[in-house]
Amino acid sequence: MTSEQGTALGVNSEVGTLRTVLLHRPGGELKRLTPRNNDQLLFDGLPWVDRAQDEHDAFAALLRSRGVEVLLLSDLLAEALTISGAARMQGISAAVDPRRLGHVLAQELASYLRTVGPDALATLLTAGMTFDELPIGPAGASLVRRMHHGGDFVIEPLPNLLFTRDSSFWIGDRVAITALALPARAREASLTDLIYAHHPRFLGVRRAYESHTAPVEGGDVLLLSPGVVAVGVGERTTPAGAEALARSVFEDELAHTVLVVPIEQRRASMHLDTVCTMVDVDAVVMYPAIAHTLTAFTIRREDDGVSIRGAEPFLEAAAAAMGIGKLRVIDTGLDHVTAEREQWDDGNNTLALAPGVVVAYERNVETNARLEASGIEVLRIAGSELGSGRGGPRCMSCPVRRDPL
Numbered sequence: 001m002t003s004e005q006g007t008a009l010g011v012n013s014e015v016g017t018l019r020t021v022l023l024h025r026p027g028g029e030l031k032r033l034t035p036r037n038n039d040q041l042l043f044d045g046l047p048w049v050d051r052a053q054d055e056h057d058a059f060a061a062l063l064r065s066r067g068v069e070v071l072l073l074s075d076l077l078a079e080a081l082t083i084s085g086a087a088r089m090q091g092i093s094a095a096v097d098p099r100r101l102g103h104v105l106a107q108e109l110a111s112y113l114r115t116v117g118p119d120a121l122a123t124l125l126t127a128g129m130t131f132d133e134l135p136i137g138p139a140g141a142s143l144v145r146r147m148h149h150g151g152d153f154v155i156e157p158l159p160n161l162l163f164t165r166d167s168s169f170w171i172g173d174r175v176a177i178t179a180l181a182l183p184a185r186a187r188e189a190s191l192t193d194l195i196y197a198h199h200p201r202f203l204g205v206r207r208a209y210e211s212h213t214a215p216v217e218g219g220d221v222l223l224l225s226p227g228v229v230a231v232g233v234g235e236r237t238t239p240a241g242a243e244a245l246a247r248s249v250f251e252d253e254l255a256h257t258v259l260v261v262p263i264e265q266r267r268a269s270m271h272l273d274t275v276c277t278m279v280d281v282d283a284v285v286m287y288p289a290i291a292h293t294l295t296a297f298t299i300r301r302e303d304d305g306v307s308i309r310g311a312e313p314f315l316e317a318a319a320a321a322m323g324i325g326k327l328r329v330i331d332t333g334l335d336h337v338t339a340e341r342e343q344w345d346d347g348n349n350t351l352a353l354a355p356g357v358v359v360a361y362e363r364n365v366e367t368n369a370r371l372e373a374s375g376i377e378v379l380r381i382a383g384s385e386l387g388s389g390r391g392g393p394r395c396m397s398c399p400v401r402r403d404p405l
């Protein structure tokens with residue numbers, strides 16, 4: 001057992017010193033994006049893939065240079081598929097959809113996938129497969145094969161795997177596999193599920209939010225302080241999802257308070273972490289247009305059930321729940337146009353490596369300058385290609401181990 005394996009995994013805040021993180025180095029799945037499918041696959045443009053990989057490598061290198069252990073999703077996936085037949089079955093059955101492929105093709109595809117080695121299978125499960133790439137004989141009795149175009153997907157690619165924040169998150173010593181709201185992302189959770197179930201690194205790790213009763217995405221979940229969780233409700237996480245998550249974390253004694261934060265249902269603010277992230281134990285960077293209008297419902301665990309208050313101003317409700325006098329907002333103080341541009345480019349989506357130390361996209365010059373003026377150390381990364389999926393450093397990282405606060 002390595003020393004890392006001997007150290008307890010878990011996360012109880014947004015800012016405790018980051019020790020281990022899960023990233024996904026983008027690969028062949030980004031090469032599937034075309035002007036015809038990019039909207040449906042939730043990208044705003046077509047990234048230059050080699051450059052996106054360079055940018056991602058630099059992000060991973062920066063984290064390593066700061067002492068963070070970087071786990072890569074593809075490596076974990078291939079290792080889990082190598083070790084476990086059950087993992088292979090799980091990955092294959094999530095990727096083969098008989099409703100879309102028909103039974104003939106579904107059976108042929110599943111039989112083929114069972115013969116593929118673990119590395120190749122990991123690639124197929126992430127990058128997908130087109131009808132042209134089907135290695136099995138003529139269409140025969142499959143009407144579906146006869147009627148599809150060669151470039152259509154037999155297995156849909158998962159370009160948004162890059163945003164590891166959304167398909168799982170840790171709360172305390174448990175991991176939650178999320179229920180992703182949109183069809184383009186739903187299968188991502190089958191891969192995080194199989195990794196956490198079958199990779200030896202995660203042996204014995206227990207689950208949070210197991211019921212999956214309604215959509216909850218990790219980008220909407222902020223661990224404001226030990227025991228206090230904020231959950232954004234908007235385009236992705238639903239009110240039912242937030243309610244179910246609250247009940248689940250109360251039952252498992254992972255939190256005593258959940259703040260449910262309504263956010264506008266539009267692409268620019270698809271998750272709470274697109275408008276607000278923590279940069280210190282008592283400080284957030286927030287999109288100025290909403291900083292003082294955001295509200296929250298406060299759900300508390302009580303001896304005889306739960307209580308719900310609100311909605312009240314978010315900053316006050318958060319400070320009260322966290323037991324601090326005030327939650328500092330780093331006042332980006334920007335004019336409307338600059339603030340809107342930098343919010344769109346994920347200026348508010350920072351990843352904290354420790355209290356007061358964050359990773360941010362370099363392009364958000366004004367927001368970064370304001371953060372530094374407030375005493376925050378900003379480690380800049382390039383993101384011109386990575387950002388075309390509309391996600392920043394927080395979206396691209398799932399902390400697995402932070403020092404407890």
Ligand SMILES: NC(=O)NCCC[C@H](N)C(=O)O
Binds near residue numbers: 043163389
């Ligand atoms: N937490 C996040 O905000 N993640 C970014 C997700 C971007 C992705 N293209 C999506 O639309 O889901």
